[in-house]
Structure formats: structure tokens, C-alpha cells
Amino acid sequence: MSSPVENLLLTIVKLDRKAQMPIYLQAVQQLVNAIQRGYLLVGTKMPGTRVLGHLLVVHRKTAVAIYGELEAQGWVEVRPNKGTFVIAQGQEVKIYKPYEQLTSLAKYPQQTGYDFRRSNILDNPFDYAQCRYTFNDGVPDIRLTQLQNLTRVYSASMKRKSNRKRIGAYNQEGSEYFKEQLSNFLNMSRGLHIGKENLLITRSAEMSLYIISQTLLSPNDVVLVGALSMFTVNMVFQKMGARILTIPIDDEGIDVSYIRQHFQPGQIRMVYITPHHHYPTTVTLSAQRRVDLLQLATSFGFAIVEDDYDYDFQYDKSVMMPLASADLNGMVIYVGSFGKSLAPAFRTGFVVAPDNIMVEMRKYLGIIDRQGDVVMEYALGEMIEEGEIHRHLKKSLKVYRERRDVCCALLRSELGGVLDFQIPSGGLAIWTRWDTQISLLRVAGQCAKNDLLIPKTLLYQNQTVSAMRIGFGHLSVAEMEVAVGILKQSI
Template sequence: MGSPVSVPYESFVQIDRESATAVYIQIANQLVNAIQRGYVVPGTRLPGTRELSELLRLHRNTIVAAYEELDAQGWVESRPNKGTYVIGNPEAKPRKIRATEEVPLVQYPTSTGFSFKKSSLLDSPFEHAACEYIFNDGTPDIRLTQVAHLSSLYSANMKRKSNHRKLGYYNHDGSEFFKRNLSNYLNVTRGLHISPNNLLITRSTEMSVYITSEILLSKGDIVLVGALSYFSVNMIFQKSGARIMPVPIDEEGIDVDAVRDICTRQTIRMLYITPHHHYPTTVTLSAQRRLALLNLSAEFGFIILEDDYDYDFHYDKSPVLPLASADKKGMVVYIGAFGKSLAPGFRTGFIVAPENLMVEMRKHLGIIDRQGDILMEQVLGEMIEEGEIHRYLKKSLKVYHERRNHFTSLLQQHLGDHLHFQQPSGGLAVWTEWKQPVNLFQLAKECAKNNLFIPKTLLYQHRQLSGMRLGFGHMTLKEATESIEILRHCLQ
């Protein structure tokens, strides 16, 4: 191969003095990159260490260390009295590089060299904005979580010798200790009658719905949802090939008569409901309709997928027990989230179902989340066993109760002439409907200009409805006051 200086090494070996990576490693890595991309082909003789050190204005020992690293990795070989050569076919032709050319060795390809399937169904509707105040769909306030205490629990479990064996064991079926405690917790708080064999631990509600859909839904199956429903779940159903059919919602929840009418005309595979507080309207499914739905499910053979996404947050009275607590025919699959009052990293999802379905669900979980998080589940199990989770809930509920009352008072005082709402008995959001048609998307733009961000996922607008779901749980009293004032100002 010709003279090594014909390759402009200084054009693609760029040294970053601020990097934590040693300079000789930077040189070695960039030379490897040049070899892989054909700028320095196999058979090329590299410049001598003194020559390259002068070109790059570096100490010769740095170049020697870089060449030794290349040799250790198997990219070059040193030939006595001849020099250092790139290993490979000496007949390969190098790519020509002009001395002034910028060689893009550090750039990653902007697109693939192959085709793949794309899905508009999964286009994310989530938005972000740099505003001081933000409405969401009803999430807890992370500032209320005792992060220091949670961290100490996690650290204690990490150091405990009895847990060391568990850390090295991948168990996609989850911690038996956590499942035992969680099943007891659900039996006490939800009126269920389950064992750990009826539980699957997941990362989130969305993962629970995804696994359930993969097993229970086929292309063309009809899934009934509320006329207003949770968009992420709808996306998962549609991705599985199912057809979504909306059912009216009123002040008592989903319209059971409409469900019966649909069932008499066609085969329904599944009904998805959020009965404790319907998403997004927050209405509670009445006791009579709960029993009616269970009877319809047994009569027509459709699955009830019950999502109790915010069961833990209730203020005025005891929560209504889930449909799963009265299911005698094995028609209900119950999903939920545990630890929503804790910091996000300490939350988990779960699925409750008969054991024969659990067997299949564990197979799917073993593929998408084989390792799980045994240590975190150990911590959560201890919080249940020691009553810590109840103390967390009791303390946070007082705060959220006060925030709900303050928020609904603000709505009535400043926007009562413009919108209608019912104070929710639980949850962390209020459903509002505008009395006169309002362009909600334009209103959201005006609010953003005034430091209040309202994501489009909270806006529900068509000819018959202008509605917004406004979360209050994440706001202090002062933040809620400022946010409502901005909303009132922009409306005017």
C-alpha cells in the first residue's frame, strides 16, 4: 500500500480534551471507526508513531498507547522493520479523501437501509411545553412522597445478605413474597378472594392491557369501550386488530341497556371499563349496573376487563368494591396499579385472573419482562406487611382531599358561569363540560402563551361536547389558584 500520509488522519481524528475518555482510547476508537467505514482499508500501513504524533500534535507515547490498543483489539499487526498495518486484504482499495474534506465518522445514520412496518395507531399524542403551570389527567404529586424513607428501605434490602441470592436469580414470575402480601392487600381492600396464583406483576397498567390483549383478542374482535375512553388503551386494542365500539356514558356510568342491545345483534369479545371512576368523566358505575354487567357477561360470554386505575384515592365515602369481587363465573380480568401514592419508581401494575389464564400470561411476561424487579418487589412487600403503605395513603389522602375541595371551589367561583362539573368522590381529576361551545384547542394555545400548559389529551371536543379533564392532585393550593386564574383570563 502507498505512503500512509496520503490518508488525511488529522481530518477524522478529533481529540476532545473535556471527555472522560483517555486521549489514546479516543484515537484508537476513531481509527477503528475509519477502518470499519472504509476510509482506512485492510492492508494500509499506518504512519509511524513519531509521524502521527507530529500530525496530531500529541506526545509520541500517546500514539504508541493507541497503536497498542489497536493491536490488542486485533485491528492491526506490527511487522518488524516494516511498520504497523491494518489487518485484512491488502488488495482492498481505500476511499479517496480530500485534504479539506470533513469525514463524518461520529455521525450515526439518519435512517435505516431496510424497510419496516409503521403504525399510525401508536403515534404518541403526548406533548411538552416549558410552562410553569401544567394541567394533567390526574397524577399524584411526587413532592408528597418521602423519597428519603423509600430510598432507605431500598438500600436496606440491597445490603441484606438474605436478598443477595434473589438478586442473581431472574424470576419473571415475580417475588413470591410480594405476591403473597399483595394478594392479601387486595383481598382486604378490594373484597377479592385470591391467592398469589391469581396474580401477575407488571410494570404498568398499559403493560397489563397489552398482555391481556395479546392473549384474549384476535383480529376483528369487537371491544366495547365508553364513548369517552382512555386513548392509550384504545390504541393497544386497535394494534391487536380488534374493532372498538363506543357505548354511551351517563351519570351512572356505562349504559347497560346499550350494551345488551349491541350483544343481541353481534358477538362481543370484551368490554373495557373503569367503574370506580370512569375515565375521563370520573362518574362511578352504580351498584345495579355492576350486577347487570356481570349477568350480561355470563349470558353473552364476553370478557370484562376492569381497570381500577385510581381505586386508592377516595374521600367522601368507602369505595365501591370492584366487579371482580362479585365475579362467580370467571368472566372478569381485573387490572390496576399498586403504589400510586409513592414515587414513580416504586409503582407497579398487576393483573388478577383465574389460574388457567395466569399460566398463559406468565409465558408472555417471560418474553417482554423476564428479569422483573425482585428487589423493588421485596421493598413493596415489606411496606404492605408492616402497614407502611396504609400510612402513606392516609397521609396523602388528607392533602388530596384538601386540594380537591380547593380546586372545585375555584372552578365554581371563577368559571361557574361557563362550565358544568360534579365534585368527584375520589380520584385526582375533575371532569368539566362547557355550557357554551368553546374552541378548546385555541383556548389551550392562549393558556400556553400565559404560562399554563393544557395537553391536547385532556381536551374532548365534537359537535355535541366541549369537555376537559383537569387534574388537581399534582398542584399545591397556590399553583391551583394561579392556574385557574390563567384559564379564566384566557377565556375572556
């Protein structure tokens, strides 16, 4: 007749013989769990190794290894000629009724036993669905990424002996080589005049903005954004306790004169802008307003955070330089993503700012991303130095320009009676203005039934606005025709 302990062991220990973890370690973990929860009480005599092997259907050597590991960890004591006994690890063990609710051993707690702060501000706003087609915010098509070339460069960087020491070391400052190459790239492509000491390398633009907000913002600081603005950025600023106020937008971007008319020097801490293609409307901030904003920042004493989230995608011959290229007084913090046209795993964020604030921002980077990704940075640096990035951008821009033109033509021909838009000079999305009688949320719901996902984050509809931001970069021409057809059918 089996003893109660043997019956208990059959309930406690469930071995997965197909798992990668060794059998004896699986048994050890589950036995330790049972001891911690009080199912195996202190002083309980365990079965002998032969009996344990028979119970678990394992070799006796495996049973010996189980008890050996438990003894090494201090959970059991092997007493010569007496047997193996459960012991306390130098502390009093809370005793539970050993035979109640044994099935709970297989479950992880659903609730914490302590209180913590919950953030409504940071709730995930994104939609997901198993639809074949989707409109998005304007992201590149990773199918255009030349993965073979990326793999070659990355693999070579991994194998290079000179990089091995760097791989094994913490480097919160980032790769000096990459920063040198990236500063040269930004100087050439964006008209900046920076050195590597003016660069902070981050994982993403969101991480960049988080570090900036930690460095600059305090509770109740006033941050100005466009009347329509990037919601994820607003979430970051609100989490810092900032007061977010809005600036009107027209066909020339944000209305800079509104700031002068409604605020006094010292009242504003930061102005966040996306001047190249304002998010979400895609309009470009005019040259005169750029000059006015720089002058106003100097006289009012506020920082300008310039987010150039899609600078790489420009289809017109005339290129508008960032505000940072004309900043003489250190008022602009320039944020962007390098490798936006590549697959997401090969992108990196960056911040450009004067030396003194860089010192502070590096402190925060050292806390949240101490080791960085030196190998990836070296690979990206080599792509800049060898001209691979330039060649990739040149090829992909032709494709994205064609897709923009096809998408605009489809929207005009299929939906011209219910929407209007301006052809964007760059970027990967179109700002479409809709007939106010149409419920965009209802249209999105109908599209989802027809295999097209339109996330609610792309919909802007209230008493003054009825618009949708439609990303086209990720869709081939054939996919775009189907997606627009579903949109038309769903109205």
C-alpha cells in the same frame, strides 16, 4: 512534509480530553470507524508510534496502546521492521474514495438503509411545553411522597444478604414475597379472594394491558369501550387489530343494556371498563349495572377487563368494591397500579386473573421483562407488611381531598358562568362541561402563552361534547389559584 495518511489522521481522530472514556479507546473507535468506511484502505501503512503520538498530542505509550488494541481486534497487523498495516478482518472491505466527505465521520446516519413498518396508531399524543403551570390527567404530587422512608426501605432491601442471590438471578415470575404481601393487601382493601398465583407483576398498567391484549385478542375481535375512553388503551387494542366499538355513557356509567340490545352471544371478545371512576368523566358504575354486566359476560362469553387506575384515591366513607370481588365465573381480569400515590419510580403494575390465563400471560412477561425488579418489589412488600403504605395513603388522602375541594370552589367562583361539573367522589381529576360557544383548543393555546399548559389530550370537543378533564392532585393550593386565574384570563 506530512504524508497523506498523517493528514487524514488529523481529520479523522478528534479526541475529547474531558470525556470519561480513555484517550486511547477514543482513538481506536474512530480509527475502526474510518477503516470500516473505507477511508483507511486495506494495505495502508500507518505512521510509527512516535509520529502518531506527535500527531495526536499523546504520549508514545498511548500510541502503542492504540495500535495494540487495533491489532488485538484484528484491524491492523504489526510487521517487524516494516511497520503497522491496515488489514481486512477476514472479509472483503468495500473501498470508498478515501478523501471525500471526511466530516461525515462525525455524523450518525439519519435514515436507515432498509424498509420497516411504521405505526400511526402509536404516535405520541402527548404535549410538552416549558410552562410553569400545567393541568394534567390527574396524577399525584410527588412532593407528598416520603422519600426518606422509601429510601430507607429500598436501601435496607439492597443490603440484606438474603436478597443478594435474588438480585443476580432472572426472575420473570416476580418476588414471591411481594406477591404474597400484595395479594393480602388487595384482599383487605378491595374485597378480593386471591392468592399469589393469581398475580402478575408488571412495570405499569400499560404493560399489563399490552400483555392482556396479546393473550386474548386476534385481528377483528370486537372490543367494547365507553363512548369516551382512555386513548392510550384504545391504541393498544387497535395495534392488535381489534375492532373498537363504543357503549353510551350516562350518570351511572356505561349503559349495559345497550350491549344486550345491539349484540348477540359470541360477537364480543372483550369489554374494557374503568368502573370506579370512569375515564375521563369520573362517574361511578352503579351497583345494579355491575351485577348486570357480570351476568351478561357469563351468558355472552366475553371477558371484562376492569382497570382500577385510581382506586387508592377515595374521599367518601362509602366504598364501591371492584367487579372482580363479585366475580364467581372467572370473567373479570382486574388491572391496577400499586403505589400510585408514590413517586413514579416506586410504582408497579399488576394483573389479577384466574390461574390458567396467568400461565399464558407469564410467557409474554418473560419475553418483555425477564429480570423484573426484585429489589423494588421487596421494598414495596416491606412497606405493605410494616403498614407504611397505609399510613402514607391516609396522610395523602387528606391533602388530596382538600385540593379537590379548593379546586371545585375556584372553578365555581371564577368560571361558573362558562362551565359546570359534579364534585368527584374520588380520583385526582374533575370532569368539567363547557359552554359550547367556547373553543377549548383556542383557550388552551392562549393559556400556553400565559405560562399554563393544557395538553390537547384533556380536551373533548365535538358536536355532542364540550368538556375538559382537569387534574388537581399535583398542584398546591397556591399553584391552583394561579392556574385557575390564568384559565379565566385566557377565555
